Amino acid sequence: MDLSLTDSQQMLKASAADFVKNEIPQRAITEFSKKGIGITPEMWAGAASLGWLGMLIPREYGGGGASFSDAAVVFEELGRGPVPGPFFSSGVLSALTILEGGSETQKRELLPDIARGSRIATLVINDPNPFFGPEAVETEAVESGGDYVLNGMRPFVHDAMDADTFICAFKTGSSRYPEQNITLFLVTKDTPGVSVRGLRGFVGPIGEVAFDSVRVPKSAVLGAPNGGWPALDRAMLKAIPVLCSYQVGACQQVFEFTSEYTRTRVVFAQPIGRFQRVQDHVIDLSIHMDGARWTTNEALWKLDSGRDARASVHLAKAVASEGYYQACNSSFEVHAGIGTDRNHPLVPHGMMSRMLYQYLGNPRYHKLQMVDAEDL
């Protein structure tokens, strides 16, 4: 047993940390969170030149062919920001969905562009209901004259404003097994009838994508008709631990600036960290952080070593999403007023933690998926 990073991972971690610190400073993150936007072209080009946009894409499709734990090292540093933008939604989740579900032609057409950053993709999964899973996808696509016609308003699309390519889940089948009813469509933003609008709130960059009689050919189907959910499921199983590592990095950052504040903020003539009530909040935070870290690391290891990772992945998502949410609450309990200032680093974390809490299923969903996977 050895739970440490490899030497090359240590180097990767250092260079990722440098990039985030130098290229995406705190004030940029504050601006992004105030405006609800994700990236600048310079940031994106910088990340592309470091090979971060296609880390998990095999070399034959223009990617880096890295392991999941390598990708996690980078995402942990991005999470420290928290750096918003489609790093995960395009470079990890969309790329893996295309890899798991796409035809050879689709892989060759899309993956190299995603890896070099010239194409930004994101998933359109959610419908206007509070549930997640294949049965929660209710908007139907209709076959018509050899094409498909897509209609409907799809909310809660992460990084919608930055993306030019949408991988959209629509209901196409009527089997009693919901996972056999979903088709994934590749739809570019410039397709007639597609419109995108950003949404505001206590969240990171998110938007709605409207489909108004959008006609797409059969070749826009990713993989096979009605075969979308199994592909997406396989992709999510691999992608989620990388997302969790982003949440781990975020917790780490929140832990560090919160601990520092307990040493420097003086109230009642002593640093607030001397008060046991204040210490308790940071201790709670650390437990959420370390719980997220080790459930995530074990899931990554299982993926990289070819073990059955399903239950571990769901565990990690449940623990990391809850952990990041609660870490922000604990940090707020320590910071009080100053932590509500939009210029304080805690605010973008608070907003991002609420958004990632929902992303690809909330903790409750993943806990139940975990016990299903364990056949409890």
Place this chain on the structure above:
Amino acid sequence: MDFEMDFAKGLEGFQEEVRQFLEKNIPKEPRAVASEPYTREEWLWRRALAEGLGERGWLFPTYPKEYGGGGLTVNHAYVIAEEVAKYGLMFARMCVSTVHNSGATVSAPCLLLWATEEQKREILVPMLTGKTVTWQLLTEPQSGSDIASTATRAVRDGDEYVINGQKTFVGGPYEADNFWALVNTDPSAPRHRNLSYIMIPANLPGISVYPLDLVTADETRQNNSVFFDNVRVPAFYRIGGENEGWKVAATHLEYEHGGAGTPVAESEALQQLFAYCKTTQFRGKPLSKDPEMRDILADIRVEGQVNRLLQLRNFWKAYSKEGMSYEGSQALYYRRMSTLRNAQRVQEVLGYPAVISDSSWTPGDGEIELFVRHGFGGLHGGGTHDVDRVIVARRMGLGRTVQEEAGEMV
């Protein structure tokens, strides 16, 4: 015991009068998004509404008539509270708030207890009749929960005090006429014997106000930093003795820390949530009938009811002059933590719409997203939740032989 809230019984004529007044004096057009600040135009009609209520003695209904209050009973006050709530206006600490008037709601009882007759005529009357708006100025960058460490300096110079310092996390949108501030009048004196309370006219030279950009901001909430640069304030405006501000603060803080309670404690956001869950169908049944969602909704409901009853108890204790001890801070602490827990539950029930303010995707027009933000940001006003617990422990006499007493209330 009788929990029946029959406040309006026998007051039907009064109730009708209040209804008609509000109907006539509140514009019909609703705001675009409740979670965003209102316009100056709206602020102006809200101020005019305060004056209209004040003329009738309905702004501070239970306060003495001779100082601009209504001289009315608690029952009248409750009737007013119920009617203004229909328009989303707050009634707390026996006062209708049409705009941010934090200084008035907490200083009015202090003035009644501690001001001279002359001060009451000059300061209290315009306050109770809605002619002035007052912000309370307590928090400083280095003095939040530990309010006794107030550093804003007031130096006596003849008939004036010269004030220098900074207050922060104070006030609301647009302007105030007066600031109700705690200042340090003797840095060499021991703690609690070095502070004074003073009412500062907001138009004096040397005062500057800068808005803060906070996540807690909404239609009525907007905090600011206020800077004092050699501001000369007539000593007449000091309330209570020099260096005796901590006694006044005891009254102030008792009100601020929830001691007054409220008979109306149902959150508008939660009412909207329940209505939405009953009427919105998913998978062929209302969301409220989904077994998992129902369980979460039940938890929200339980905490909402406990909160309501703790507030009601405080309301009853305060106005029946039953003795108060730990109740104010206990109820405040519970409400804060419960809002934080319920914010998460609301997100579990609604999903993304709980954190999105766009009215096309969330029930209502942003109140729920606001509720979630306040869960994050509502823990600290008037001292953190940790301080609430300190006060409860002291009042209960935990580990002490002498219990700390509650501040004097009107």
